[in-house]
Amino acid sequence: MLLCIDTGNTNTVFSIWDGTQFLCTWRISTDHRRTADEYFVWLRSLMGLHRLDVAIDACIISSTVPRVVFNLRVLCNRYFDTRPLVVGRPDCRLPVAPRVDPGAVVGPDRIVNTWAAFVRYGPDLTVVDFGTATTFDVVDVDGAYVGGVIAPGVNLSLEALHMGAASLPHVDITRPAQVIGTNTVACIQSGVFWGYVGLVREICVRIAAERGRSMTIVATGGLAALFDQTQDLFHSWDDDLTMHGLRLIHDHNREMGNV
Numbered sequence: 001m002l003l004c005i006d007t008g009n010t011n012t013v014f015s016i017w018d019g020t021q022f023l024c025t026w027r028i029s030t031d032h033r034r035t036a037d038e039y040f041v042w043l044r045s046l047m048g049l050h051r052l053d054v055a056i057d058a059c060i061i062s063s064t065v066p067r068v069v070f071n072l073r074v075l076c077n078r079y080f081d082t083r084p085l086v087v088g089r090p091d092c093r094l095p096v097a098p099r100v101d102p103g104a105v106v107g108p109d110r111i112v113n114t115w116a117a118f119v120r121y122g123p124d125l126t127v128v129d130f131g132t133a134t135t136f137d138v139v140d141v142d143g144a145y146v147g148g149v150i151a152p153g154v155n156l157s158l159e160a161l162h163m164g165a166a167s168l169p170h171v172d173i174t175r176p177a178q179v180i181g182t183n184t185v186a187c188i189q190s191g192v193f194w195g196y197v198g199l200v201r202e203i204c205v206r207i208a209a210e211r212g213r214s215m216t217i218v219a220t221g222g223l224a225a226l227f228d229q230t231q232d233l234f235h236s237w238d239d240d241l242t243m244h245g246l247r248l249i250h251d252h253n254r255e256m257g258n259v
Helices: 038-050 066-080 108-121 154-164 183-213 242-254
Strands: 004-006 011-017 022-029 060-061 124-130 133-139 145-152 217-222
Touching: 004 022, 004 066, 004 145, 004 242, 011 066, 011 242, 022 038, 022 154, 060 066, 060 108, 060 242, 108 133, 108 145, 108 217, 108 242, 124 183, 145 183, 154 183, 217 242
Parallel strands: 004 060, 124 217
Antiparallel strands: 004 011, 011 022, 124 133, 133 145
């Protein structure tokens, strides 16, 4: 069994792959102070709750928060007796190297999403990931990451609006019933929701124009389902894209004899 771990700035996701499907997926808040023992107690409790009596013999990690990687590696070594692959480290081989400026560092989550999207949907893609930041990853004809766009995330924008304007309340993002709000909360929700619809649509149009070809748009991330309600904004929505990317990169390393 393969344990896939994806750490973002807000949440860390754990999924168990049995070779044909993901058996379960769980989320926990990202905290660099959380120890390997705490991870294990939490993970084992959830496995017991779901009656999963499985032996994990392989692990792969993607993390945009470097400080959590040490304890995740200890978790894999101590409790599963396995050396985890860490995407972005030299010993983790990639199917196709990113094509970016010399010396540029590409986030491991973007590498993972790029390869998963290429395998699952083909070439010439724009992957829109609604995380702490809203990122746009451009996938070339051979599956390589060739650049993208980073915009503030939806919840980050809401928090900044609340913090920067004392009279404005903090609200939850949802699709408003109408564009014109008749109270403060509705006005904020409309501005954020339709503002991000416009942001996503315009950036994707400009990416396609700059590439000079039609691009398939794939959405992922926590808020992708909300924006998928907007007709024709995406071609596909894939909630498990990052997890599939992790298991595909692990498969590639296994085929190369690297694990």
